Amino acid sequence: xxxxxxxxxxxxxxxxxxxxxxxxxxxxxxxxxxxxxxxxxxxxxxxxxxxxxxxxxxxxxxxxxxxxxxxxxxxxxxxxxxxxxxxxxxxxxxxxxxxxxxxxxxxxxxxxxxx
Amino acid sequence: xxxxxxxxxxxxxxxxxxxxxxxxxxxxxxxxxxxxxxxxxxxxxxxxxxxxxxxxxxxxxxxxxxxxxxxxxxxxxxxxxxxxxxxxxxxxxxxxxxxxxxxxxxxxx
Numbered sequence: 001x002x003x004x005x006x007x008x009x010x011x012x013x014x015x016x017x018x019x020x021x022x023x024x025x026x027x028x029x030x031x032x033x034x035x036x037x038x039x040x041x042x043x044x045x046x047x048x049x050x051x052x053x054x055x056x057x058x059x060x061x062x063x064x065x066x067x068x069x070x071x072x073x074x075x076x077x078x079x080x081x082x083x084x085x086x087x088x089x090x091x092x093x094x095x096x097x098x099x100x101x102x103x104x105x106x107x108x109x110x111x112x113x114x115x
Numbered sequence: 116x117x118x119x120x121x122x123x124x125x126x127x128x129x130x131x132x133x134x135x136x137x138x139x140x141x142x143x144x145x146x147x148x149x150x151x152x153x154x155x156x157x158x159x160x161x162x163x164x165x166x167x168x169x170x171x172x173x174x175x176x177x178x179x180x181x182x183x184x185x186x187x188x189x190x191x192x193x194x195x196x197x198x199x200x201x202x203x204x205x206x207x208x209x210x211x212x213x214x215x216x217x218x219x220x221x222x223x224x
Contacts, residue, residue, distance in 0.1 A: 004157075033212075042119075042202050042214030043158070056211070091157065104212075106157035 004107035025094030119215035143208020
């Protein structure tokens with residue numbers, strides 16, 4: 001596709017459930033970022049991939065959060081045993097490489113609501 | 116710690132000019148970005164400043180003063196479609212984007 005695609009668009013989970021959020025970056029983009037955006041706040045960095053390598057996961061809030069990009073294209077963010085504080089919009093962004101972060105393209109996000 | 120400050124909300128009139136300020140304190144500086152985000156949508160890139168001065172792009176301009184840790188986004192000839200949140204973000208020494216909370220801009224007819 002022409003842009004960054006994320007699915008599902010909305011996800012409602014019961015507390016304790018596991019969820020998986022998918023990101024399809026722009027074809028050929030080397031860098032992929034995951035951000036968490038709470039209501040009325042700016043995005044908070046979660047993790048960064050360069051191709052299949054997860055180079056920075058310093059923003060993941062707990063060991064319940066796990067991300068992978070096994071073939072260097074599609075990425076999945078998994079949250080285990082979801083908690084209410086995990087409710088947020090999860091944004092994925094991609095760029096040609098980290099040196100071109102000014103050309104960062106965002107997906108529309110997955111809005112996660114944990115009940 | 117790292118900090119980016121911008122007003123929470125601003126209101127302006129259609130056809131007018133508005134200036135949204137951003138001040139920052141970060142560990143290193145590799146550029147400052149402004150993004151526009153409509154409710155429920157992805158942030159979209161507006162501008163990137165790495166040197167001091169004013170960058171003009173159509174109705175939107177962005178200014179940077181590195182010595183003051185200050186930037187502003189200037190929107191001219193406001194249109195109703197400009198109602199959105201405007202996010203200021205700084206690229207720190209680790210090439211990580213540090214984001215402000217955003218300024219919600221309300222345009223009134």
